[in-house]
Amino acid sequence: MDTAGRAAACLNLGLIGNCQVASLIDADGTHVWTCLPRLDGDPAFCELLAGSNAAVQPGRWGIELIDRVSGSQAYERNTAILETTLTDMHGAAISITDFCPRFRQFGRNFPQTYSMVCIVNCAMRLSRPWEDAL
Numbered sequence: 001m002d003t004a005g006r007a008a009a010c011l012n013l014g015l016i017g018n019c020q021v022a023s024l025i026d027a028d029g030t031h032v033w034t035c036l037p038r039l040d041g042d043p044a045f046c047e048l049l050a051g052s053n054a055a056v057q058p059g060r061w062g063i064e065l066i067d068r069v070s071g072s073q074a075y076e077r078n079t080a081i082l083e084t085t086l087t088d089m090h091g092a093a094i095s096i097t098d099f100c101p102r103f104r105q106f107g108r109n110f111p112q113t114y115s116m117v118c119i120v121n122c123a124m125r126l127s128r129p130w131e132d133a134l
């Protein structure tokens with residue numbers, strides 16, 4: 001997405017988390033703020049602070065659908081599972097499902113952040129625009 005489009009969508013954010021980690025996800029399905037391994041830790045992805053006009057993006061994770069024309073975002077009912085669907089100009093679509101389960105093993109809590117990408121229709125072109133801030 002171009003800089004102007006990203007700036008307009010920057011505060012339209014979904015939240016996933018599990019009381020130990022959290023991530024803010026924009027309407028494109030890009031993680032623009034993620035704190036790992038704890039909520040009070042330094043962010044692993046922090047594009048939200050730099051803004052879309054920054055020369056260097058300080059960290060984000062996402063999948064960019066080339067020639068994207070529309071997108072929608074919604075939570076699955078009664079859950080903190082966020083689903084983002086992106087469609088391109090040729091009718092191809094992907095669905096990105098983001099969630100943060102939490103489980104206990106060996107006397108410790110292990111937070112996880114997952115993004116599952118499902119191809120809804122084929123014949124699409126993807127790019128990976130993420131940049132690690134670490």
